[in-house]
Amino acid sequence: MNADTDAATSVQVEFDAPAQMRDGVVLRADVYRPAGEGPWPTLVVRTPYNKSGAADNVWNGFSPTEVARRGFIMVIQDVRGRYASDGDWEPLQHEGEDGADTIAWAAQLPGSTGRVGMLGGSYCGNTQWQAALQQPPALKAITPLMTWTEPREALVARGGATQISVIASWSLAAGFDWLSRQGLSGEELTARVAALVEDFDSLEKDGYWGLPATELAVLRRHRTPVFVDPSEANDVEATQHMRVAGSHSRVQIPSLHTGGWFDTCLQGNIDSYTTMRDLGQESRLIIGPWTHVDFGPRVGAQDFGIMSSRDAGAHPNGRWSDEVLAFLRGHLTDDETPVSTSAPVRIFVMGRNQWRDEETWPLQRAKNWALVPAGQWRPQHDDATGPRRSE
Known part of the structure:
Protein backbone atom coordinates (compact mmCIF):
# COMPACT_ATOMS: atom_id res chain seq x y z
CA MET A 1 0.00 0.00 0.00
CA ASN A 2 1.12 3.54 -0.74
CA ALA A 3 0.50 5.16 2.65
CA ASP A 4 0.58 8.64 1.11
CA THR A 5 -2.24 8.22 -1.36
CA ASP A 6 -4.32 5.08 -0.82
CA ALA A 7 -7.18 4.75 1.64
CA ALA A 8 -7.24 1.64 3.80
CA THR A 9 -10.30 -0.53 3.48
CA SER A 10 -10.24 -1.50 7.14
CA VAL A 11 -8.76 -0.32 10.43
CA GLN A 12 -7.18 -2.22 13.30
CA VAL A 13 -7.66 -0.84 16.82
CA GLU A 14 -5.51 -1.57 19.88
CA PHE A 15 -7.12 -0.43 23.11
CA ASP A 16 -5.22 0.73 26.20
CA ALA A 17 -1.76 0.43 24.67
CA PRO A 18 0.67 1.17 27.56
CA ALA A 19 3.44 3.75 27.38
CA GLN A 20 5.83 4.09 30.32
CA MET A 21 6.95 7.60 31.20
CA ARG A 22 10.46 8.41 32.45
CA ASP A 23 9.32 8.26 36.09
CA GLY A 24 7.69 4.86 35.64
CA VAL A 25 4.06 6.01 35.41
CA VAL A 26 2.12 4.19 32.68
CA LEU A 27 -0.19 6.12 30.35
CA ARG A 28 -2.59 4.34 28.02
CA ALA A 29 -3.76 5.07 24.51
CA ASP A 30 -6.06 3.69 21.85
CA VAL A 31 -4.12 3.12 18.63
CA TYR A 32 -5.89 3.06 15.25
CA ARG A 33 -3.88 1.54 12.38
CA PRO A 34 -4.61 1.14 8.69
CA ALA A 35 -4.87 -2.50 7.71
CA GLY A 36 -1.69 -3.64 6.00
CA GLU A 37 2.02 -3.49 6.61
CA GLY A 38 2.69 0.24 6.32
CA PRO A 39 4.77 2.02 7.32
CA TRP A 40 2.65 5.09 8.13
CA PRO A 41 3.23 8.46 9.78
CA THR A 42 1.76 8.76 13.28
CA LEU A 43 -0.59 11.39 14.72
CA VAL A 44 -0.99 11.87 18.49
CA VAL A 45 -3.79 13.44 20.52
CA ARG A 46 -3.21 13.71 24.27
CA THR A 47 -6.44 14.39 26.13
CA PRO A 48 -7.83 14.75 29.67
CA TYR A 49 -11.37 14.18 28.35
CA ASN A 50 -11.39 10.37 27.93
CA LYS A 51 -9.68 8.85 24.91
CA SER A 52 -12.67 6.59 24.38
CA GLY A 53 -15.21 9.43 24.40
CA ALA A 54 -16.67 10.21 20.99
CA ALA A 55 -17.54 13.78 22.01
CA ASP A 56 -13.91 14.80 22.46
CA ASN A 57 -12.84 13.26 19.17
CA VAL A 58 -15.64 15.12 17.37
CA TRP A 59 -14.68 18.40 19.07
CA ASN A 60 -11.10 17.99 17.90
CA GLY A 61 -12.49 17.59 14.40
CA PHE A 62 -11.23 14.11 13.50
CA SER A 63 -12.66 10.62 13.45
CA PRO A 64 -9.76 8.32 14.41
CA THR A 65 -11.00 5.57 12.10
CA GLU A 66 -11.23 7.99 9.18
CA VAL A 67 -7.74 9.30 9.89
CA ALA A 68 -6.41 5.73 9.94
CA ARG A 69 -8.20 4.91 6.69
CA ARG A 70 -6.37 7.82 5.11
CA GLY A 71 -2.96 6.44 5.86
CA PHE A 72 -2.00 7.53 9.38
CA ILE A 73 -1.56 5.71 12.67
CA MET A 74 -3.84 7.61 15.06
CA VAL A 75 -2.94 7.58 18.77
CA ILE A 76 -5.37 8.99 21.35
CA GLN A 77 -3.91 8.95 24.85
CA ASP A 78 -5.38 9.75 28.26
CA VAL A 79 -3.03 12.17 30.01
CA ARG A 80 -1.58 11.40 33.41
CA GLY A 81 -4.17 10.78 36.11
CA ARG A 82 -7.14 10.58 33.72
CA TYR A 83 -9.37 7.63 32.84
CA ALA A 84 -7.26 4.66 31.69
CA SER A 85 -3.89 6.24 32.55
CA ASP A 86 -2.07 5.90 35.87
CA GLY A 87 -0.66 8.70 38.00
CA ASP A 88 -2.07 11.70 39.83
CA TRP A 89 -4.29 14.26 38.10
CA GLU A 90 -2.52 17.63 38.20
CA PRO A 91 -3.89 19.69 35.29
CA LEU A 92 -1.24 20.76 32.77
CA GLN A 93 1.63 20.03 35.17
CA HIS A 94 3.21 17.07 33.34
CA GLU A 95 2.40 17.64 29.68
CA GLY A 96 5.92 18.61 28.63
CA GLU A 97 7.89 15.55 29.73
CA ASP A 98 4.94 13.19 29.31
CA GLY A 99 4.36 14.58 25.83
CA ALA A 100 7.99 14.11 24.80
CA ASP A 101 8.03 10.56 26.18
CA THR A 102 4.78 9.77 24.36
CA ILE A 103 6.15 11.11 21.06
CA ALA A 104 9.23 8.89 21.40
CA TRP A 105 7.02 5.88 22.21
CA ALA A 106 4.60 6.59 19.33
CA ALA A 107 7.48 6.86 16.85
CA GLN A 108 8.48 3.28 17.74
CA LEU A 109 5.03 1.72 17.37
CA PRO A 110 4.84 -1.20 14.93
CA GLY A 111 4.08 0.17 11.48
CA SER A 112 5.19 3.73 12.24
CA THR A 113 7.60 5.57 9.99
CA GLY A 114 9.06 7.25 13.06
CA ARG A 115 7.65 10.65 12.07
CA VAL A 116 5.03 12.08 14.43
CA GLY A 117 2.58 14.99 14.27
CA MET A 118 0.04 16.20 16.81
CA LEU A 119 -3.64 17.16 16.74
CA GLY A 120 -6.11 18.65 19.18
CA GLY A 121 -7.51 21.84 20.63
CA SER A 122 -7.75 23.81 23.85
CA TYR A 123 -6.11 21.65 26.57
CA CYS A 124 -5.12 19.19 23.81
CA GLY A 125 -3.59 22.12 21.92
CA ASN A 126 -1.48 23.07 24.90
CA THR A 127 -0.25 19.48 25.19
CA GLN A 128 1.14 19.95 21.67
CA TRP A 129 3.05 23.08 22.64
CA GLN A 130 4.39 21.59 25.86
CA ALA A 131 5.64 18.52 24.00
CA ALA A 132 7.15 20.61 21.21
CA LEU A 133 9.01 22.78 23.74
CA GLN A 134 10.88 19.62 24.79
CA GLN A 135 12.11 19.21 21.18
CA PRO A 136 11.52 15.45 20.79
CA PRO A 137 13.34 14.44 17.57
CA ALA A 138 10.42 12.45 16.13
CA LEU A 139 7.96 15.36 16.33
CA LYS A 140 7.79 17.00 12.90
CA ALA A 141 4.69 19.27 13.00
CA ILE A 142 1.92 20.51 15.31
CA THR A 143 -1.57 21.84 14.59
CA PRO A 144 -2.92 23.56 17.74
CA LEU A 145 -6.62 24.40 17.59
CA MET A 146 -8.06 27.16 19.79
CA THR A 147 -5.43 27.22 22.50
CA TRP A 148 -3.75 29.95 24.47
CA THR A 149 -0.24 31.36 24.44
CA GLU A 150 -0.39 33.39 27.66
CA PRO A 151 -2.73 31.74 30.21
CA ARG A 152 -3.20 35.02 32.05
CA GLU A 153 -4.83 36.46 28.93
CA ALA A 154 -7.17 33.66 27.91
CA LEU A 155 -7.44 30.73 30.27
CA VAL A 156 -7.27 31.73 33.94
CA ALA A 157 -7.34 35.53 33.72
CA ARG A 158 -7.91 38.35 31.27
CA GLY A 159 -6.76 41.94 31.63
CA GLY A 160 -5.90 41.31 35.26
CA ALA A 161 -9.34 39.86 36.11
CA THR A 162 -9.36 36.26 37.32
CA GLN A 163 -11.63 34.08 35.17
CA ALA A 233 -4.25 33.29 38.44
CA ASN A 234 -2.30 36.48 37.71
CA ASP A 235 0.99 35.20 39.05
CA VAL A 236 3.56 34.61 36.29
CA GLU A 237 5.47 31.94 38.19
CA ALA A 238 2.35 30.07 39.30
CA THR A 239 1.10 29.83 35.70
CA GLN A 240 4.46 29.07 34.07
CA HIS A 241 3.66 25.36 33.65
CA MET A 242 0.98 26.15 31.04
CA ARG A 243 2.62 29.13 29.29
CA VAL A 244 3.90 29.15 25.72
CA ALA A 245 4.63 32.88 25.43
CA GLY A 246 8.33 33.63 25.57
CA SER A 247 9.35 30.08 24.64
CA HIS A 248 8.36 29.79 20.98
CA SER A 249 11.99 29.88 19.85
CA ARG A 250 12.45 26.38 21.30
CA VAL A 251 9.87 25.03 18.82
CA GLN A 252 11.69 24.48 15.55
CA ILE A 253 9.03 22.66 13.53
CA PRO A 254 6.15 23.80 11.26
CA SER A 255 2.82 24.71 12.86
CA LEU A 256 -0.73 25.28 11.66
CA HIS A 257 -2.92 27.39 13.96
CA THR A 258 -6.73 27.42 13.96
CA GLY A 259 -8.80 30.02 15.80
CA GLY A 260 -12.34 31.36 15.99
CA TRP A 261 -13.44 34.98 15.84
CA PHE A 262 -15.65 34.35 18.88
CA ASP A 263 -13.18 32.20 20.81
CA THR A 264 -11.51 33.36 24.02
CA CYS A 265 -8.21 31.87 22.85
CA LEU A 266 -8.13 33.70 19.51
CA GLN A 267 -5.33 36.09 20.45
CA GLY A 268 -3.19 33.16 21.51
CA ASN A 269 -3.58 31.51 18.11
CA ILE A 270 -2.70 34.75 16.31
CA ASP A 271 0.27 35.44 18.57
CA SER A 272 1.65 31.95 18.05
CA TYR A 273 1.23 32.23 14.29
CA THR A 274 3.01 35.59 14.04
CA THR A 275 5.75 34.61 16.48
CA MET A 276 6.58 31.37 14.72
CA ARG A 277 6.51 33.13 11.35
CA ASP A 278 8.87 35.83 12.62
CA LEU A 279 11.20 33.12 13.94
CA GLY A 280 11.51 31.80 10.40
CA GLN A 281 9.47 28.62 10.89
CA GLU A 282 6.68 27.64 8.51
CA SER A 283 3.50 28.92 10.12
CA ARG A 284 -0.07 28.91 8.85
CA LEU A 285 -3.29 30.39 10.25
CA ILE A 286 -6.99 29.63 9.75
CA ILE A 287 -9.69 31.69 11.48
CA GLY A 288 -13.39 30.89 11.14
CA PRO A 289 -16.54 32.45 12.65
CA TRP A 290 -16.56 29.94 15.50
CA THR A 291 -16.82 29.88 19.28
CA HIS A 292 -14.71 27.65 21.51
CA VAL A 293 -17.25 24.84 21.30
CA ASP A 294 -19.35 25.48 18.18
CA PHE A 295 -18.00 25.17 14.63
CA GLY A 296 -21.29 25.37 12.77
CA PRO A 297 -22.66 28.23 10.64
CA ARG A 298 -24.60 29.97 13.42
CA VAL A 299 -23.47 32.06 16.38
CA GLY A 300 -26.47 33.23 18.36
CA ALA A 301 -28.98 34.64 15.89
CA GLN A 302 -26.33 35.24 13.21
CA ASP A 303 -26.12 32.76 10.35
CA PHE A 304 -22.87 32.98 8.37
CA GLY A 305 -23.90 30.42 5.75
CA ILE A 306 -23.18 26.75 5.21
CA MET A 307 -19.67 27.34 3.87
CA SER A 308 -18.60 28.95 7.15
CA SER A 309 -18.91 25.60 8.95
CA ARG A 310 -15.71 23.82 9.88
CA ASP A 311 -16.96 20.69 8.13
CA ALA A 312 -17.93 22.41 4.87
CA GLY A 313 -15.65 21.88 1.87
CA ALA A 314 -14.57 25.51 1.75
CA HIS A 315 -10.80 25.10 1.55
CA PRO A 316 -8.30 24.12 -1.16
CA ASN A 317 -8.05 20.57 0.21
CA GLY A 318 -11.73 20.31 1.16
CA ARG A 319 -12.93 20.46 4.75
CA TRP A 320 -10.93 22.05 7.55
CA SER A 321 -9.87 18.58 8.69
CA ASP A 322 -8.68 17.81 5.15
CA GLU A 323 -6.58 20.98 5.22
CA VAL A 324 -4.97 19.98 8.52
CA LEU A 325 -4.26 16.42 7.35
CA ALA A 326 -2.76 17.72 4.11
CA PHE A 327 -0.45 19.96 6.13
CA LEU A 328 0.60 17.05 8.34
CA ARG A 329 1.06 14.66 5.43
CA GLY A 330 3.32 17.19 3.76
CA HIS A 331 5.61 17.27 6.78
CA LEU A 332 5.45 13.63 7.85
CA THR A 333 5.96 11.90 4.51
CA ASP A 334 8.14 12.16 1.43
CA ASP A 335 5.13 13.17 -0.68
CA GLU A 336 6.28 15.92 -3.03
CA THR A 337 2.77 17.38 -3.35
CA PRO A 338 2.76 20.96 -1.96
CA VAL A 339 1.42 21.19 1.58
CA SER A 340 -1.12 23.74 0.37
CA THR A 341 -1.58 25.86 -2.69
CA SER A 342 -3.26 28.58 -0.66
CA ALA A 343 -1.72 31.58 1.06
CA PRO A 344 -0.44 31.06 4.63
CA VAL A 345 -3.42 32.90 6.15
CA ARG A 346 -7.05 31.95 5.52
CA ILE A 347 -9.76 33.95 7.25
CA PHE A 348 -13.55 34.06 7.13
CA VAL A 349 -14.70 37.63 6.48
CA MET A 350 -17.89 38.19 8.44
CA GLY A 351 -20.39 40.51 6.79
CA ARG A 352 -19.24 39.44 3.35
CA ASN A 353 -19.56 35.85 4.63
CA GLN A 354 -16.77 34.45 2.53
CA TRP A 355 -13.35 32.86 2.99
CA ARG A 356 -10.35 34.89 1.89
CA ASP A 357 -6.66 34.11 1.55
CA GLU A 358 -4.06 36.56 2.82
CA GLU A 359 -0.29 36.60 2.68
CA THR A 360 0.18 37.77 6.25
CA TRP A 361 -1.46 38.91 9.47
CA PRO A 362 -2.02 41.68 10.47
CA LEU A 363 -3.11 42.79 7.00
CA GLN A 364 -0.63 45.20 5.46
CA ARG A 365 -3.43 47.29 3.98
CA ALA A 366 -5.37 47.58 7.23
CA LYS A 367 -6.29 51.00 8.60
CA ASN A 368 -6.83 51.78 12.27
CA TRP A 369 -9.25 54.54 13.18
CA ALA A 370 -9.26 56.81 16.20
CA LEU A 371 -11.42 59.67 17.49
CA VAL A 372 -9.37 62.89 17.22
CA PRO A 373 -10.04 66.12 19.19
CA ALA A 374 -12.16 67.57 16.39
CA GLY A 375 -14.70 64.85 17.15
CA GLN A 376 -14.45 62.98 13.87
CA TRP A 377 -13.17 59.50 13.10
CA ARG A 378 -9.95 59.56 11.13
CA PRO A 379 -7.57 56.81 10.00
CA GLN A 380 -4.42 56.80 12.10
CA HIS A 381 -2.53 54.18 10.07
CA ASP A 382 -2.53 53.84 6.31
CA ASP A 383 -0.71 50.53 6.57
CA ALA A 384 1.85 48.84 8.77
CA THR A 385 4.49 51.51 8.09
CA GLY A 386 3.46 53.83 10.88
CA PRO A 387 0.96 56.36 12.21
CA ARG A 388 -0.62 59.07 10.11
CA ARG A 389 -0.38 62.54 11.56
CA SER A 390 -3.64 64.29 12.36
CA GLU A 391 -4.04 68.03 12.05
Missing part, protein backbone atom coordinates in the same frame (compact mmCIF):
# COMPACT_ATOMS: atom_id res chain seq x y z
CA ILE A 164 -13.47 32.44 38.03
CA SER A 165 -16.05 30.89 35.73
CA VAL A 166 -13.45 29.06 33.63
CA ILE A 167 -11.42 27.82 36.59
CA ALA A 168 -14.40 26.66 38.62
CA SER A 169 -16.56 25.13 35.88
CA TRP A 170 -13.66 23.28 34.27
CA SER A 171 -12.37 21.97 37.59
CA LEU A 172 -15.76 20.65 38.65
CA ALA A 173 -16.51 19.11 35.24
CA ALA A 174 -13.16 17.31 35.30
CA GLY A 175 -13.80 16.24 38.88
CA PHE A 176 -16.04 13.28 38.17
CA ASP A 177 -13.27 11.02 36.89
CA TRP A 178 -10.99 12.34 39.65
CA LEU A 179 -13.56 11.36 42.30
CA SER A 180 -13.83 7.85 40.87
CA ARG A 181 -10.09 7.37 41.52
CA GLN A 182 -10.08 8.41 45.19
CA GLY A 183 -10.70 4.95 46.67
CA LEU A 184 -14.12 5.89 48.02
CA SER A 185 -16.72 3.34 49.05
CA GLY A 186 -19.66 2.94 46.69
CA GLU A 187 -21.98 4.80 49.04
CA GLU A 188 -19.53 7.67 49.60
CA LEU A 189 -18.75 7.97 45.89
CA THR A 190 -22.46 8.16 45.06
CA ALA A 191 -22.96 10.92 47.61
CA ARG A 192 -19.90 12.89 46.45
CA VAL A 193 -20.90 12.66 42.79
CA ALA A 194 -24.46 13.78 43.60
CA ALA A 195 -23.12 16.79 45.51
CA LEU A 196 -20.76 17.64 42.64
CA VAL A 197 -23.59 17.46 40.12
CA GLU A 198 -25.76 19.73 42.28
CA ASP A 199 -23.02 22.32 42.68
CA PHE A 200 -22.07 22.19 39.01
CA ASP A 201 -25.67 22.78 37.97
CA SER A 202 -25.91 25.70 40.43
CA LEU A 203 -22.69 27.46 39.48
CA GLU A 204 -24.34 30.36 37.68
CA LYS A 205 -26.90 30.90 40.41
CA ASP A 206 -24.76 30.33 43.51
CA GLY A 207 -21.28 28.94 42.94
CA TYR A 208 -19.64 31.93 41.26
CA TRP A 209 -20.90 34.30 43.94
CA GLY A 210 -19.08 32.77 46.88
CA LEU A 211 -16.77 35.13 48.77
CA PRO A 212 -13.93 35.72 48.87
CA ALA A 213 -13.85 35.30 45.09
CA THR A 214 -10.30 33.90 45.09
CA GLU A 215 -11.33 31.17 47.55
CA LEU A 216 -14.58 29.95 46.08
CA ALA A 217 -16.50 27.86 48.57
CA VAL A 218 -17.60 25.47 45.83
CA LEU A 219 -13.96 24.64 45.05
CA ARG A 220 -13.09 24.25 48.72
CA ARG A 221 -15.99 21.84 49.22
CA HIS A 222 -14.97 19.43 46.50
CA ARG A 223 -11.19 20.04 46.31
CA THR A 224 -11.10 19.05 42.66
CA PRO A 225 -7.75 19.83 40.97
CA VAL A 226 -7.51 23.21 39.22
CA PHE A 227 -5.29 24.74 36.51
CA VAL A 228 -4.06 27.13 39.17
CA ASP A 229 -5.39 28.37 42.49
CA PRO A 230 -7.69 31.34 41.74
CA SER A 231 -5.65 33.52 44.11
CA GLU A 232 -2.59 32.95 41.86
